[in-house]
Amino acid sequence: MQISQDLIGRLEALAALRLDAQERESLCADLGRILEYVRQLEQLHADDVDPTVHVTPAQQPLRRDATRGSMRREDVQRNAPDARDGFYRVPRFIAPGEES
Amino acid sequence: MRYEAVIGLEVHAQLLTQSKIFCACSTRFGAAANTQTCPVCTGMPGVLPVLNEMAVEYAVRMGMATACTIRQRSRFARKNYFYPDLPKGYQISQFEEPLCTQGHLTIETQAGERTVRIERIHLEEDAGKTLHDQDPDSSLVDLNRTGTPLIEIVSEPDLRDPLEAHAYLAKLKQILVYLEICDGNMEEGSLRCDANVSLRPVGESRLGTKTEIKNLNSFKGVEAALRHEIERQAALLDGGERVVQETRLWDAQRGETRVMRSKEEAHDYRYFPEPDLLPLVLDAAWLERVRAALPELPDAKRERFQVQYSLGRYDAHVLTGTQALADYYESAVAAGGEPKRIANWVQTELQGLLNARGIGIEASPISAASLSELVRLIEADRISGKMAKEVFAEMQRSGEAPGSIVERRGMQQISDRTALLPVVQQILAANPGAVEKYRDGKTKLLGFFVGQAMKATRGRANPQELEQLLRESLDSS
Known part of the structure; x- marks a missing residue:
């Protein structure tokens, strides 16, 4: 499969990245090589092998349903670029009247 | 199209x-x-x-x-x-x-x-x-x-x-x-x-x-x-x-x-x-433990209510609407009283009261035991259905038990014929015109006599007994 500029553009949008022409070029080549590698893997006969979901042959440990104290808001929000009245403040991302 | x-x-x-x-x-x-x-x-x-x-x-x-x-x-x-x-x-x-x-x-x-x-x-x-x-x-x-x-x-x-x-x-x-x-x-x-x-x-x-x-x-x-x-x-x-x-x-x-x-x-x-x-x-x-601990679910409960309490599908459906309502109903029935009658009281009077107050059955001012007691008073002919509604109104105001309300307010129903007979005789004597019309075939006037007798007894007369006694007195002679 050929990696087109269109596909790169779409991946950029989905990953919220902004690439310059040179980065696009090199990413195109890298992704092409990855796909080529996958094509090689596809030649293996793996019909009777269960898909690997996880590399660790263990099961999910479960946690008892009990609360522990949360972090202080001041501490959590130290990473926040902008906060107001205890809320994270972000650019308005929904048109008026579209609140859901 | x-x-x-x-x-x-x-x-x-x-x-x-x-x-x-x-x-x-x-x-x-x-x-x-x-x-x-x-x-x-x-x-x-x-x-x-x-x-x-x-x-x-x-x-x-x-x-x-x-x-x-x-x-x-x-x-x-x-x-x-x-x-x-x-x-x-x-x-x-x-x-x-x-x-x-x-x-x-x-x-x-x-x-x-x-x-x-x-x-x-x-x-x-x-x-x-x-x-x-x-x-x-x-x-x-x-x-x-x-x-x-x-x-x-x-x-x-x-x-x-x-x-x-x-x-x-x-x-x-x-x-x-x-x-x-x-x-x-x-x-x-x-x-x-x-x-x-x-x-x-x-x-x-x-x-x-x-x-x-x-x-x-x-x-x-x-x-x-x-x-x-x-x-x-x-x-x-x-x-x-x-x-x-x-x-x-x-x-x-x-x-x-x-x-x-x-x-x-x-x-x-x-x-x-x-x-x-x-x-x-x-x-x-x-998984088996989780399954075993599942509560009885609405459909199963409704079917059981229909069989166990001889209720119609609609009644059973309403009464199993929530777990709390179903539990209330079942504890009232367990305390005594005819299941269908209790079902009616829960769905009409009690539900009406809860709706009016905007509260759920969990907050009902009338306990399942009290409702059962009220129904049993009706079934024992101690109060009429009409009196029961009065008692119910009093119960929701004061939280008092129905038996005690009946006692205190002297609301005992009069079912004894010997006590009702003088009342009936007095009503007939006071309304000779109506008696004559009744005997001429206007039997609908029976309702009028019942009303008069109820008034005279302040609603305490047992309606069935009263009606029968009136009929007997009017039809004889």
């Missing part, structure tokens, strides 16, 4: 766990913004999620209650998208191999019972909450809700009209509340619903193009939004236009759906297996 609607619902239910699905922060509703978060639910680098066993059990309960196949091995996936209320940039959900699949439930429609198939029920985490009305050019985010456990219940497109959709949603809510795994409150967002709707000409088996409607945050909203969307699509098709596959938002104020521009871009969630969580494996013995 006549169209048939094809509707499927995706319902999200918040699970009533103490802590979040992957961390130990509280899920309590209504705390100050961002006071119930930690590095796990705010998506800090390097943290690992640890699954809450109660969330798993609750999801399994719902799967079992809706006859799903419970997968003993299921797995989690990342659903990738950027949104300010999703700090990790992905939601941990289930995609392939969800916990529960292929279930169904039964709804009551005007055309009788219908089975609605459930495609899947899976576990996932909730996102945060955003406020858009505080500031003209910014949105505010509260991450307390982030990581609250949800189950998503996806129906097959088996629903055919807005009423069926309403009935299905109501049934889901009823089961969730019976199972005590969700409070079912749509207005507060603990139960949320999206709908997929398409139309096709009646008789056609292929599906038409569907739209997805969001923001259905009340039972009325679901019905109204579907009705509107069906009309909108029908008008498009009739006009020779095509329905565009898109996400639409229901505006309850304006009573219309419109395109949700912020989500216009086609979604590509790029699901992949969640590397931070191992496959969830449930052992058979654990």
Whole structure:
């Protein structure tokens, strides 16, 4: 499969990245090589092998349903670029009247 | 052209766990913004999620209650998208191999019972909450809700009209509340619903193009939004236009759906297996324990009520509406009294009182034992049905026991013929004209005499005895 500029553009949008022409070029080549590698893997006969979901042959440990104290808001929000009245403040991302 | 609607619902239910699905922060509703978060639910680098066993059990309960196949091995996936209320940039959900699949439930429609198939029920985490009305050019985010456990219940497109959709949603809510795994409150967002709707000409088996409607945050909203969307699509098709596959938002104020521009871009969630969580494996013995601990569910309870208490389907349906109401009814019956009579009192007088006060049965000012006592007073002929209503009114005011009210107010019914006879004689003597008319064939006047006698006894005369005595006295001589 050929990696087109269109596909790169779409991946950029989905990953919220902004690439310059040179980065696009090199990413195109890298992704092409990855796909080529996958094509090689596809030649293996793996019909009777269960898909690997996880590399660790263990099961999910479960946690008892009990609360522990949360972090202080001041501490959590130290990473926040902008906060107001205890809320994270972000650019308005929904048109008026579209609140859901 | 006549169209048939094809509707499927995706319902999200918040699970009533103490802590979040992957961390130990509280899920309590209504705390100050961002006071119930930690590095796990705010998506800090390097943290690992640890699954809450109660969330798993609750999801399994719902799967079992809706006859799903419970997968003993299921797995989690990342659903990738950027949104300010999703700090990790992905939601941990289930995609392939969800916990529960292929279930169904039964709804009551005007055309009788219908089975609605459930495609899947899976576990996932909730996102945060955003406020858009505080500031003209910014949105505010509260991450307390982030990581609250949800189950998503996806129906097959088996629903055919807005009423069926309403009935299905109501049934889901009823089961969730019976199972005590969700409070079912749509207005507060603990139960949320999206709908997929398409139309096709009646008789056609292929599906038409569907739209997805969001923001259905009340039972009325679901019905109204579907009705509107069906009309909108029908008008498009009739006009020779095509329905565009898109996400639409229901505006309850304006009573219309419109395109949700912020989500216009086609979604590509790029699901992949969640590397931070191992496959969830449930052992058979654990599943059996969960199954054994399931409460009696609404349908089974209704059927039992019909048989055990000789109730009609409707009565049994109403009385098993909630676990609390059913429990109330059963403890009243256990305390004594004819089940059908108690059913009537619960559904009319008691329900009327609760509705008027806007409270649930849990807060009933009249206990099940008191209601039973009242019914037994009627059955023992100590008070008439009419007097019982007076006693009932007094009970709700003062909380006093019915026996004590009857005693204190001297409300004992007069059933003794020797005590009633003088009253009857006096009434007849005082109304010679009416007596004559009655004897000439105007037997409808019996009601008049009953009324007079009731007045004279301040309503205490036993109506059956009184009527019989009046008849005897009037018909003799």
